[in-house]
Amino acid sequence: MCGVSGILHKSAGFASGLSPVGEQLIRMLEPMTHRGRDSSGVTVVGEDLEGDLVVRLWTGSVREAADVLARAEETVRRAGGVVCSSHHTGQFLRLVVNFEGETSELAAALLETPGVALHSIGHTSEVIKDVGTPVAMDQRHDIGAIRGTHGIGHVRMATESRVDVNHAHPFWAYPFPDVSVVHNGQLTNYHKLRRMYEDQGHHFQTGNDSELIAVYLADKLAHGEQLDDALRSSLDDLDGTFTYLVATREGLGYAKDEWSAKPLVTMETDDVIAIASEEVALRGILPPGMEGEEIDRVEPQKSEVMTWLL
Amino acid sequence: MQLKELAAPGSEITVANPNARHNLGVGIFEDCAIRFAGSVGYYAASLLDGPEVLIEGNAGWAVGDNMMSGKITVTRDAGASAGSTMRGGELFIGGNAGARAGISMKGGSLVIGGNAGFLTGFMMQKGRIIICGDAGEALGDSMYEGAIYVAGNIASLGADATVEEMTEDELIDVLTVLEARGITDKRSFTKVVSAKRFYNYDSLERLEKSAL
Numbered sequence: 077m078c079g080v081s082g083i084l085h086k087s088a089g090f091a092s093g094l095s096p097v098g099e100q101l102i103r104m105l106e107p108m109t110h111r112g113r114d115s116s117g118v119t120v121v122g123e124d125l126e127g128d129l130v131v132r133l134w135t136g137s138v139r140e141a142a143d144v145l146a147r148a149e150e151t152v153r154r155a156g157g158v159v160c161s162s163h164h165t166g167q168f169l170r171l172v173v174n175f176e177g178e179t180s181e182l183a184a185a186l187l188e189t190p191g192v193a194l195h196s197i198g199h200t201s202e203v204i205k206d207v208g209t210p211v212a213m214d215q216r217h218d219i220g221a222i223r224g225t226h227g228i229g230h231v232r233m234a235t236e237s238r239v240d241v242n243h244a245h246p247f248w249a250y251p252f253p254d255v256s257v258v259h260n261g262q263l264t265n266y267h268k269l270r271r272m273y274e275d276q277g278h279h280f281q282t283g284n285d286s287e288l289i290a291v292y293l294a295d296k297l298a299h300g301e302q303l304d305d306a307l308r309s310s311l312d313d314l315d316g317t318f319t320y321l322v323a324t325r326e327g328l329g330y331a332k333d334e335w336s337a338k339p340l341v342t343m344e345t346d347d348v349i350a351i352a353s354e355e356v357a358l359r360g361i362l363p364p365g366m367e368g369e370e371i372d373r374v375e376p377q378k379s380e381v382m383t384w385l386l
Numbered sequence: 387m388q389l390k391e392l393a394a395p396g397s398e399i400t401v402a403n404p405n406a407r408h409n410l411g412v413g414i415f416e417d418c419a420i421r422f423a424g425s426v427g428y429y430a431a432s433l434l435d436g437p438e439v440l441i442e443g444n445a446g447w448a449v450g451d452n453m454m455s456g457k458i459t460v461t462r463d464a465g466a467s468a469g470s471t472m473r474g475g476e477l478f479i480g481g482n483a484g485a486r487a488g489i490s491m492k493g494g495s496l497v498i499g500g501n502a503g504f505l506t507g508f509m510m511q512k513g514r515i516i517i518c519g520d521a522g523e524a525l526g527d528s529m530y531e532g533a534i535y536v537a538g539n540i541a542s543l544g545a546d547a548t549v550e551e552m553t554e555d556e557l558i559d560v561l562t563v564l565e566a567r568g569i570t571d572k573r574s575f576t577k578v579v580s581a582k583r584f585y586n587y588d589s590l591e592r593l594e595k596s597a598l
Contacts (some may be wrong), residue, residue, distance in 0.1 A: 336484075336486070341465070354446060355406040355444055355446060356405065356407060356408075359406050368403050368424055370444070370462060373444060375466070
């Protein structure tokens, strides 16, 4: 079992400013903690870095974090980029870089940097994930303070692979900036597809089957497919059970398998699109005074795909 | 106080602000009335034997799971697996039901005011399902016994499900159930049953046979 959530502010943008997406994702994930306490994570999209990239890294040693950060900065410079800012909170490293080249080259260079696990690269988004519950993650990373236009979140109960920070969701669609996924389910053709994608030169950082969905979408997007076409073709190409959400720079989407095996409910108001495994999560973001009110929520069924763009 | 402790014969209980939480009103065996003033989560009013339950909102997955007897009303939508393995009583869903409603049901009535989802009546063994709206794909897949009545369209029948003529008595039964729920605009139905082409079972269980 796992829990997924997503939110998109329809009117979001430069005119109306950014919304408290981080806080809302935590408020949706917290009541779904029973769906998984192993790890938690969010992608928040919307921060405008005026062309710069935000890079999220993790390293296995607290003691070496400062050294690893220095090495990562050096990697960025050697790849031809400029480090605008960098800091680390414990084992979590965050860099803002100005980089004119292909993101794939920067990503590959960073991966070769000793001690580095690469969680995300984005123009407008970053992946933050950690072991433990969403509330614990919020306390450590102050997710609630992050504003944006939209985002996705996850609570994990591990079934197929180990519990650690790197195996937490969301999974970034290496090397595609701003594309990441959260998944509830199990993929049964993971090893077969992973071998195929590795033969084609795609990179996997973990043994988590959900990472395959991120790589799958990255491959489709690299071939010029639209997001909803990629989601739709995944219904045939992925075997097993899945409800997954994807966040991109432009919006949100979900895909749900042909067995309708994993739950999902969606709610649309004048202001927001909210998506979650359970209604209790949707209720987490109802405005004050609305808590007891009934809501119109839709339960997607089988082989369904939906995207919402800003 | 625990709902179970409050549930005495004849008692009327209101649960305020259920907030879509799971496992509410489970295992209540007294003839009482329970009202949830709002949406409930998974397994609401499951393992029920006797009570009359009103859910003023949506229900999550498996509402009324394994009900033996009693009456459950959901005013809005229900998630997947509504009335799973129910053996008796009546489960009414005012809105739409998710996938696999009435999965493996073994008795009683499941009444859906709106549309029913994918695989409704999957492996159903007894009882009846009445759908006022449309039915999703694979309706009645691998059902053994029982009947499904659909007022709207059927996206597709499941494996070994077939359409059968409905008798006048049956129609009166179905109309009576719906009238009790205030639904009077549905007058004709498509009846779906098992074709029993895959039906390779003895009618007796092993122990029954050994007793002969």
